[in-house]
Amino acid sequence: MTYSEPAKRLIEAAENRVATTALTDSDPNLNVASAYDIQAEVVQARLDRGHVVVGAKLGLTSIAKQKQMNVSEPLYGWLTSDMQIDTEASLRCNDFIQPRCEPEIAFLLGSDLNGAHISAVHVLAATQYIFAAVDVLDSRFAGYSFTLPDVAADNSSSAGFTLGGTAINPEGLNLRTLGCAFEKNGQLIATASGAAVLGHPASSVAWLVRKLATRGEGLKAGHIILSGAITEAVAVEPGDCITARFDQIGTVEIPCI
Amino acid sequence: MRITADQASGFAQALFSARADRTPIPPLTEGDPELGVDDGYAIQQELVSLLIAQGEVVSGYKLGLTSLPMQKLLGVDQPDFSPVFSSTIYPDGATLSMENFIAPRVEAEIAVVLKEGLAGPHCTPNQVYQATAGLLAAIEIVDSRIIDWQIKIADTIADLASNGAIALSSNLIPIDSFDPRLVGMVFTKNGHVIATGAGAAALGDPLAAVAWLANTLAPLGVTLPVGSVIMTGALHAMVPIAPGDIFRAEFAHLGPITLRVSE
Numbered sequence: 001m002t003y004s005e006p007a008k009r010l011i012e013a014a015e016n017r018v019a020t021t022a023l024t025d026s027d028p029n030l031n032v033a034s035a036y037d038i039q040a041e042v043v044q045a046r047l048d049r050g051h052v053v054v055g056a057k058l059g060l061t062s063i064a065k066q067k068q069m070n071v072s073e074p075l076y077g078w079l080t081s082d083m084q085i086d087t088e089a090s091l092r093c094n095d096f097i098q099p100r101c102e103p104e105i106a107f108l109l110g111s112d113l114n115g116a117h118i119s120a121v122h123v124l125a126a127t128q129y130i131f132a133a134v135d136v137l138d139s140r141f142a143g144y145s146f147t148l149p150d151v152a153a154d155n156s157s158s159a160g161f162t163l164g165g166t167a168i169n170p171e172g173l174n175l176r177t178l179g180c181a182f183e184k185n186g187q188l189i190a191t192a193s194g195a196a197v198l199g200h201p202a203s204s205v206a207w208l209v210r211k212l213a214t215r216g217e218g219l220k221a222g223h224i225i226l227s228g229a230i231t232e233a234v235a236v237e238p239g240d241c242i243t244a245r246f247d248q249i250g251t252v253e254i255p256c257i
Numbered sequence: 258m259r260i261t262a263d264q265a266s267g268f269a270q271a272l273f274s275a276r277a278d279r280t281p282i283p284p285l286t287e288g289d290p291e292l293g294v295d296d297g298y299a300i301q302q303e304l305v306s307l308l309i310a311q312g313e314v315v316s317g318y319k320l321g322l323t324s325l326p327m328q329k330l331l332g333v334d335q336p337d338f339s340p341v342f343s344s345t346i347y348p349d350g351a352t353l354s355m356e357n358f359i360a361p362r363v364e365a366e367i368a369v370v371l372k373e374g375l376a377g378p379h380c381t382p383n384q385v386y387q388a389t390a391g392l393l394a395a396i397e398i399v400d401s402r403i404i405d406w407q408i409k410i411a412d413t414i415a416d417l418a419s420n421g422a423i424a425l426s427s428n429l430i431p432i433d434s435f436d437p438r439l440v441g442m443v444f445t446k447n448g449h450v451i452a453t454g455a456g457a458a459a460l461g462d463p464l465a466a467v468a469w470l471a472n473t474l475a476p477l478g479v480t481l482p483v484g485s486v487i488m489t490g491a492l493h494a495m496v497p498i499a500p501g502d503i504f505r506a507e508f509a510h511l512g513p514i515t516l517r518v519s520e
Contacts, residue, residue, distance in 0.1 A: 063450070177509035179441025179455030188325070191455035191492065193441030193509070199450050230453070247439035247455070247509055 006030075007041035010140050010154055014042075017097050019142035022150045032075075035152035036215065039077065042155050046080040054224055055079040057104075057135060059156040060148075061197045061204050061228025071148050074198065076208050077156030079224060085136070085162040091256045093238050096138040096159055101236055101254070102229035103182045103244035105175060105194055105201045106133035106163055109225065114218030118209040120202035127202075129167040130175070132246045134254055135226050136160030137233055161226055166250035175201045179247040182231045185240055190231035201227035260289070260296045269303030272416055275402040281359050282402060286409040294333070297414030298477075304417065305340055316343040316486055317368075318470055319397060321418040323460040323490025331410045336460060336490065338470055339418035346486075347424040349394075352517040358400045358421050361498050363516065364491035365444045365506035367437065367456050367463045368395035368425055371485045375467070377475030382464040385471070389464070391429035392437065394514040396506055397488055398422040399495055423488055426514040437463045441509040442492050446502055454492030463489035 003011060006023045013020040023038075024030050043053070060066050061074045085091060093099060110128030138159030141150060151157060175194040182189045198204040204227040205219075212218055219225065236242060240256040260268075268285050275282045285300070286292050309315070322328050323336045347353060355361065372390035400421030403412050413419045438457040443450055460466040466489040471481055481487070498504070501520045507513040 174509060177441045177443055177507055179439040179457075179509055181438055181455055181457035188457055188461060191453075191458040193443050193453040193455060195443035195450050196453040245439060245457075247436065247441055 003041050003045065004038060006153060007038050007045070010038070010042050011045045013097070013140040019097050020140055022141050022146050023153055024147045024150050030149045030153070032149050032152050035149035038153035039155050042153070043078045043080065046082060051080040051082040053078050054081050054084065055226070056208060056219065056223065057156060057158055057161070057226035058204050058208055058228040059151065069148055074204065074207060074228065075148065075152050075156050076211065077158040079158055079161060079226070083158060083160045085160050085254065087163060087165040089162070091136060091160065091236065091254050093236065093256055096136070097140065098138060098144070099159065099236050100137045100233035101242045102135050102137065102233040103180050103231055103252070104133045104135050104226045104229055105178065105197070105249070106131040107201070107205055107225040107227060108167070109219055109221055109223045111221050112218060113209045114213060116210055116213040118206050120200055120206045123202040123205040123209070124170055127170045130170050130173060130249055131167060132164035132244060132249045132252045133226055134162050134242060134244050134252045135229065136162070162252060162254055163224070164250040164252040168249045173248060178249065180230055181245045183243040183245070184234050184236070189234055192230040194230060196230040197228040204228045260292070260299060265296070265299040265303045268300040268415060269307055272300070272304050272402050273307045279356070279359050281404040284403050284407050284409060284412045285415055286412050292411035294410055294414060297411035300415035301339060301417060304415065308342065313342040313344055315340040316346060317341045317488070318481070318485065319418060319420050319423065319488035320459070320466050320470060320490045321413065323466055324458055331413070333410050336466070336469060337410070337414050337418045338473065339420050341420060341423055341486065341488065345420070345422040347422060347516070349424065349426045349514045351424055352519050353398065353422070354519045355498070355500055358398065359402060360406060361398050361400045361421055362495040363498055363504055364397050364399060364493065364495045365442050365454070366395045366397055366488050366491055367440060367459065367508070367511070368393040368423070369463060369467050369487045369489055370429055371481060371483055371487070374480055374482050375471040376480040377472035380468045380471035382462060382468050385464040385467045386432065389432055391431045392440070392463070392511055393429055393486070394426040394506060394508045394511040395488060396424045396504060396514055396516050397491070398424070424514060424516050425486065426512060428512050430511050435510050440511065443507050444493060444496070445505045446496065451496060452493035456492070458492040459490035466490055
């Protein structure tokens with residue numbers, strides 16, 4: 001398999017755990033659509049090594065972050081089987097370049113989701129379980145210094161994720177007001193509710209389905225979707241312990257080694 | 258330094274007039290940069306006496322500076338508090354007028370209502386739990402009688418911890434089936450999400466915030482009577498308000514509370 005030059009840079013950065021510089025530094029004309037083509041190559045590189053797609057994640061789902069990046073929509077990346085950190089396992093910092101953690105609400109789909117007209121309601125109806133989750137970001141760009149096309153090409157900084165050990169039926173659950181307290185080493189970092197993600201986490205997943213439809217793609221039954229960070233991300237190093245405490249859907253605790 | 262009773266009374270009188278006339282005054286700490294936390298409370302007590310003499314009735318308390326970022330901003334390592342007066346309590350759905358305030362801002366909070374009295378100095382969150390009738394969705398309208406919110410810690414404490422008014426929902430929810438720390442809240446302005454938060458933002462736990470209050474009041478010989486309403490602290494950064502705004506704080510378990518600002 002031969003990859004394009006920018007894809008090769010990202011693949012090698014992830015493999016060697018050495019950050020690279022923004023793609024837009026050398027190619028200022030890189031746009032988001034071509035960036036998603038690079039992303040497809042980056043994901044293919046993981047599949048070529050025998051891993052499989054297990055779901056997707058959203059980024060830039062808060063209005064504050066979108067304003068900060070000067071964009072008006074979120075972005076997405078694909079999650080592969082090698083990114084899974086099993087419930088109650090540890091985050092091995094050496095496997096990453098500059099890992100950061102953020103709390104998220106995860107959806108496990110019970111049926112396929114495709115199409116340009118999917119709404120939050122369809123997402124909820126297709127959801128088998130909700131899980132508390134922690135997303136582990138790892139930008140392949142030094143110091144997380146990037147523009148929107150860069151981070152889209154970098155598979156939205158996807159690197160790892162872990163789900164809580166409690167599968168919750170979404171029926172009767174109000175994800176909009178679902179509360180979360182996010183802690184690092186027992187210190188409160190931030191609190192938030194699900195509405196921090198595009199007003200409702202299911203709206204975020206619906207946006208993803210509609211976005212994928214423009215590329216002729218979709219989500220499949222069994223996919224895990226991380227709906228977007230509900231607080232700021234925090235940097236972690238060996239010895240840290242991250243705790244995302246959610247109302248009703250449980251707690252995720254991940255020790256970093 | 259420790260100010261004299263006469264000085265405290267003078268500062269309190271200035272704040273009392275500023276409240277009555279809705280005309281802000283320069284920071285007290287501008288004239289007296291040495292004013293500290295204790296001085297602030299001495300002035301606050303004088304101000305509260307003036308308001309009670311005028312017919313005001315204490316219905317509860319508010320806590321302020323219950324988050325680390327706010328404490329850092331004012332250079333302190335603990336929250337502050339002030340009595341809340343019954344004349345300043347709005348119901349859910351109320352319309353407030355900018356004219357009643359100087360530089361009002363709003364913040365969504367969880368209010369605790371007591372069914373038993375609480376006394377420090379050894380009050381624990383568990384005792385607060387036992388003494389709690391339930392929680393209410395609430396919004397605090399903060400306001401400063403100090404020009405342009407140019408406050409230092411002594412200024413805000415003296416000025417009733419910058420309390421303007423509070424709005425309370427009428428749906429009192431017992432806390433036997435959820436964790437107050439994890440009660441989520443989404444705050445909207447004119448339909449747009451402007452902030453989210455959860456109970457833990459208030460000193461880690463709204464019940465711990467009430468315990469802190471009971472323990473802090475103890476040396477002053479003050480206890481919290483049955484029926485007290487305690488505003489446990491903001492769950493997000495405060496938001497400026499403008500005529501015509503509609504604010505809605507929707508809480509998990511506690512329901513929503515809405516506040517309108519007249520045109």
